[in-house]
Amino acid sequence: MKILLIDDEEKLALHLQKGLRQAGYAVDIALSASVGLEQAAVGGYDLILLDLMLPGTTGFDVLRTLRAFGIDAPVMILSALNQSRHVVEGLDLGAVDYLRKPFELEELLARIRTVQRSQAGSRLVVWQIGDLRMDLASRQVTRGEQPIALTPREYQLLEQLMRNAGRVLSKAQLTEKVWESDFDRGSNVVEVHIHQLRKKIDRGFAVPLLETVVGVGYRLKGPLEIN
Structure with missing residues (x-):
């Protein structure tokens, strides 16, 4: 499974990349929205992990742009914004899951496995x-x-x-x-x-x-x- 992580917190991003790679996933990092959108357009990712608080924009805007570009990879939001309205907006925009920061790596891995299982019936796997x-x-x-x-x-x-x-x-x-x-x-x-x-x-x-x-x-x- 090929994953793109869009998050401007470099220390956290590198930590997650290491943990996900050790679990057997291929993971690329984008530290800004613009780089993330460029990589998503050409990378052929199976899952995008998306932070909401990005420099100069929001993850919501990134999600809208992804869909406008026809990029239909599943998106899981990772964010410290934990109010219900944020969760509802993210899911309404098409995110498949919303994980509140801070979280344990094992929980993220479990949710990724859930996404994989849910995609099994609709995609060639x-x-x-x-x-x-x-x-x-x-x-x-x-x-x-x-x-x-x-x-x-x-x-x-x-x-x-x-x-x-x-x-x-x-x-x-x-x-x-x-x-x-x-x-x-x-x-x-x-x-x-x-x-x-x-x-x-x-x-x-x-x-x-x-x-x-x-x-x-x-x-x-x-x-x-x-x-």
């Missing part, structure tokens, strides 16, 4: 390459009839590779999407995780899917099907 399947709603991965248990980081890595099926992703690109901004790009952590992921999705199967392109990066071979 199963990705497939060959006999490798990823159910984005249940977060279950299978190959053939065999369930594959992944760590949150492995799941996020596989999600990025499946999202870009057939395309080579460099170590730097995977680092940017899957690991925190303070990650040591000189380490071999990406290679270690690719090795573990390859063992889980390819070992014992006749056709290997995860390919290393020497000197360039990694890719999953085959077209992506959405069911």
